[in-house]
Amino acid sequence: MIVCIAEKPSVARDIARIIGATSSHDGYMEGNGFQVTWTFGHLCTLKEPHDYTPMWRSWSLTSLPMIPERFGIKLIDDQGIKKQFAIIESLMQKADRIVNCGDAGQEGELIQRWVMQKAGAKCPVSRLWISSMTDEAIREGFSNLKDQQDYQPLYLAGLSRAIGDWLLGMNATRLYTLKYGQNRQVLSIGRVQTPTLALIVNRQKEIDNFKPEPYWVLATVYRDTTFTAVVKEEEDEEKENETEEGKEKKGQSKRGFTDKEEAEKALASIAGKPFTITSIQKKNGKEAPPSLYDLTSLQVDCNKKYGYSAEMTLNLIQSLYEKKFTTYPRVDTTFLSDDIYPKCPQTMNGLFQVKFGGISPYAEIIKPLGGKALTKSKKVFDSSKVTDHHAIIPTGIIPQSLSDAEQKVFDLVARRFIAVFYPDCKFAQTIVLGTVDDIEFKVTGKTILEPGWHMVYPKEQKGTEEDSKKKEEEKILPAFVKGESGEHTPTLTEKWTVAPKPYTEATLLRAMETAGRFVDNEELRYAMKENGIGRPSTRAAIIETLFKRHYIKRIRTSIAPTPTGTELIDLIHEDLLKSAELTGIWEKKLRDIEAKKYDPQQFINELKQQVTDIVHDVMSDPTNRRITVMPPEEGKKSKKKS
Numbered sequence: 001m002i003v004c005i006a007e008k009p010s011v012a013r014d015i016a017r018i019i020g021a022t023s024s025h026d027g028y029m030e031g032n033g034f035q036v037t038w039t040f041g042h043l044c045t046l047k048e049p050h051d052y053t054p055m056w057r058s059w060s061l062t063s064l065p066m067i068p069e070r071f072g073i074k075l076i077d078d079q080g081i082k083k084q085f086a087i088i089e090s091l092m093q094k095a096d097r098i099v100n101c102g103d104a105g106q107e108g109e110l111i112q113r114w115v116m117q118k119a120g121a122k123c124p125v126s127r128l129w130i131s132s133m134t135d136e137a138i139r140e141g142f143s144n145l146k147d148q149q150d151y152q153p154l155y156l157a158g159l160s161r162a163i164g165d166w167l168l169g170m171n172a173t174r175l176y177t178l179k180y181g182q183n184r185q186v187l188s189i190g191r192v193q194t195p196t197l198a199l200i201v202n203r204q205k206e207i208d209n210f211k212p213e214p215y216w217v218l219a220t221v222y223r224d225t226t227f228t229a230v231v232k233e234e235e236d237e238e239k240e241n242e243t244e245e246g247k248e249k250k251g252q253s254k255r256g257f258t259d260k261e262e263a264e265k266a267l268a269s270i271a272g273k274p275f276t277i278t279s280i281q282k283k284n285g286k287e288a289p290p291s292l293y294d295l296t297s298l299q300v301d302c303n304k305k306y307g308y309s310a311e312m313t314l315n316l317i318q319s320l321y322e323k324k325f326t327t328y329p330r331v332d333t334t335f336l337s338d339d340i341y342p343k344c345p346q347t348m349n350g351l352f353q354v355k356f357g358g359i360s361p362y363a364e365i366i367k368p369l370g371g372k373a374l375t376k377s378k379k380v381f382d383s384s385k386v387t388d389h390h391a392i393i394p395t396g397i398i399p400q401s402l403s404d405a406e407q408k409v410f411d412l413v414a415r416r417f418i419a420v421f422y423p424d425c426k427f428a429q430t431i432v433l434g435t436v437d438d439i440e441f442k443v444t445g446k447t448i449l450e451p452g453w454h455m456v457y458p459k460e461q462k463g464t465e466e467d468s469k470k471k472e473e474e475k476i477l478p479a480f481v482k483g484e485s486g487e488h489t490p491t492l493t494e495k496w497t498v499a500p501k502p503y504t505e506a507t508l509l510r511a512m513e514t515a516g517r518f519v520d521n522e523e524l525r526y527a528m529k530e531n532g533i534g535r536p537s538t539r540a541a542i543i544e545t546l547f548k549r550h551y552i553k554r555i556r557t558s559i560a561p562t563p564t565g566t567e568l569i570d571l572i573h574e575d576l577l578k579s580a581e582l583t584g585i586w587e588k589k590l591r592d593i594e595a596k597k598y599d600p601q602q603f604i605n606e607l608k609q610q611v612t613d614i615v616h617d618v619m620s621d622p623t624n625r626r627i628t629v630m631p632p633e634e635g636k637k638s639k640k641k642s
Contacts, residue, residue, distance in 0.1 A: 003095040004036045004128075005088065005112055007102045010322060011133065012038035015101055018138045027087035035095075037088050039102075043081050044073045044114035046166050061178050065171045065615045067608050071163050073114050089119040100148055101128045105330050105388060106594065107537060109151055110158035127151055132327040132395045154388070157594035164586070164607050165191050171611050172577060175618050180571050180627050187568055187627060188549055189577060191586065192534040193542050194569075197551050198578035199511050201561045201569040203503055210499035216263035217256035217495055220441060222275045222488040223478050227434055227441035229266070231256055256495070267492045270436040275488035277480045278440075279433040286424040288379060289453040291334035292391035293416055295536035296513050298329075298409070303506040306408055307557060310505050310540035316409045317392065325399045326413055328389045330537035335385035336393070343396075344374050344421075350396030351414055356407060362414060365456050369421055380420045387595075393417045415456050422453035432480050436488065445477035502558040505543065512539050515584030531584035567627045574614050 004019070006012035012029065016022065020032030028037035049056035052068045075085055092098060098121055102108035116125065125148040130141040172189035181187045218229035257263035291297070298317060302308040308316070317329040348369065351362045394414050402410060426449045434441045448454070503511065511517075513532040534542055543559075546552045551565030561569075572578050586607075592598035 001091075001095055002034050002097045002099060003091045004034055004099040004101050005115065006036065006038045007041065007108055007111060008322075009038045009040075011101070012036050014133060014135075015128075015138060018135055019142060027084055028091060035091050036101075037091055038084075039088070039111060039115055040081065040084065042111055042114075043076060043085050043088075044111075044118050045076055046162055047072045047074050049170060059174050059178055061175070061619065064175055064619075065608075065611050066174075067167065067611070071166070073118060075118065085115070085118070088115060092116065092119040092121040092123075095121070095123050097123055098125045099128055099142075099145060100125055103330075104129045104131065104328060105537065106154055106158040106161070106535070107330075109154045110162065113155050113159075130328075131389050133322060133324045134395050134397055135324075137395075153594050153596045156600045157590050160593055160600045160603050161590055163604055164590075167604075167607050167611050168577075171615060175615055176568075176571070179618055179621070180625055182626055185564075185627055187571075188551075189572075190542075190545070192538065192583060193545055194572070194578050195516075195533055195580045195583040196508070196512060196542055197546055197561065197565055198569050198572075199508065199516050199580055200503055200546075200552055200559055201566050203500060204561050204566070207499045207502060212496040212498065213258070214260070214494055214496055215256045215258050216260055217493045218263060218266055218439070218490065219493070220270070220275060220436065220488045220490040222434065222486065223480075225432075225443055225478060227275075227432075227443045227488075229256065230433075230440045230442050260494075263492055266439055267490055270439055270490055273437050274485045275434050275436050275441075276485040277432065277434045277482055279431075280480055280482055281431040281433075282428060284426065284428050284449070286426055287452075288424050289419045289422055290416065292336065292380065292393060292420060293413055294332050294334050294391060295329055296332070296509050296539065297334065298392060298412065299540065300506040300509055301412055302409060303504060303509070305412075306405075308405070308409075309543075310509055311544050312405070313409065314537070314540045316406055317413075320399075320402075320406055320410055320413075323399070324395055324397050325402075325410060327391075327393050327395060329392055330535075331389045331392060332536045333386055333389070334391050335382045336380055336390045337383040337386040338381050339383075340390060340393075341374075341376055341381050347394055347396035347417070348374070348421075350398055351394055351418065353398050354414070355398075356402075361411065362418060365415075365418055368455075369418075374421045375423075377420070419453040419456040422456060423450070425452035425454050426450040430477055432477060436490075443475075443477065445475040447476055502555070502560055504557050504559065508543065508559060509539055511580070512542075516580035531581075531588045533580055533583050533587065535587075563628070571625055571627055573621075574617060576610055576614065 004012075004015060004021075006015055016029035016031075016034070016036040019034050019036070021029040021034040021036045022032075023030045028035050030036075047068075049066050051072070051074060052066075056063055056066050075082060098116065100109075100112045100116075102112035126145040127148045127150065128138075128141045129146055129151075130137045168191045169189065172194075173187065176187040176189055177185070220227055220229075257266065293301075295314065295317070299308075299310045299313045302313040302316075303310065314329070317326060320326040321329050348366055352360075352366045354360065354362055392413055394410070394417055399407075399410055428447045428449055430445045430447075432443050432445075501507075512534055515531050515533055533539075543552075546565070547554070550562055551568065552559055553562050569578060576582055586603075589598050589603050593600045593603060
């Protein structure tokens, strides 16, 4: 008998239907030589400290660091889990072969491997590896089952991550709680959550410490067009602030005169003198379609456009995946492998037939692509940029009975998929320079020549990441002639530099992805993903954990630290615990383990040494630092097991 084990009952039912296991039993389905059973996500977890030795049950500084000689797993203490595991164990003990049908990712691999280990499975194991839950994908996956050994590096990376989180979380949480929490306030420390909290605290400090400075913008209106004076320092500053988030961090965009006297002198010097056009530069440009979605970019757009939290977006796209309408969501690539290209016309045909409320939202924008081969761009199809899974795209199955929120997420994914097959947007940019008495003025205009992929997006549809960061007011300028001259109306406006913006979930996700560095360029950002904090699939949970522990709070759409969160970061002197960059280096090592470029044992040994050093440094702290103990009702809410 072949035993198939899936991660959820709903997934197991789909698999059972395809392979002919149609007879229902308690905890599994059977038929056609198969038994199909399921977990409920994690059934097993790493053992707790007291499972290794009774000495570690009570929290004591003398017992730190807690480093087990060998890590073990145990069943989660839940009656429903224990009952289902007993069924799984019985099936696996008699199986001739097991097919691991867990989610095709690091976490899915770990969940099922632990269950098989705990059940004492001895038979050969195959791996079902699919990127969508369509009937076709399941059939294809079963006809191309892999040897589980092929996924050993994936398992080792997941195991190393779990052990690393245990080592740091268990030891550092007890250490800081006992040393600085007066043993009355649990101070939760995590390998990913603490650097994420530090990002939020540090941004808030920048805002709190920001001192606005005045500057003066000199402008003049000539032929109903506003020209702005070019200040000498502007060019350097533009380079310095070339990204949106860089501008936020600096607290300003382009500045004018920083000296009021100089600005007033300039204004006086041009009064009554003619304005002369000195240069007209015209150049054509192209804007390629935005990349397909990975999980983070989808979460970013959903937060900006609809205000959805990262966790809500993950739940929605997971639901669309399980309903077979979109592909596997927990991905960190924006590319498709080359073998997907032949399937794209079929997917496009499915989108053509989609109707929401009796309206076909995609038919008109798909028509221009009909009757010819779809464009195959290296910016979209590149197998070398795809490891476990490709970017999130529709499956081509026509969605039915979607909630309003699901429909909005599906629409983003569908339009992004259609857009990548459209031509570039072509535009003409005009830069006009003029002078008055040696002071140079500039105005820029942009005219769309061919909208290209912009046709995919309704004009009123704003808020996607690309729109928000690249949107430039389209301005058609008059037909200026070099050398022309005339009257103008100058103005001098006082402005103030503004503080950096607080994080939203969208900007926090991007900061986690790039280890806190402010990167706007898509290609560079993609290259930095290896050193991001956490994985795409875990970042939402990390943010939610910080909310639940009352370390951060929402203020409308922004995120701010609570006093407890700020105190905790101020208390931590060890850079290793709160540096986004150092945590990014750990993440890179975990990805290298997955790629067979790094030894998992070395990663664990390094962490053991780091934890030992942290314990020694904190224990040696002679100061009397303490964290403010929260009121009983709040402290109770945030007190959790480490």
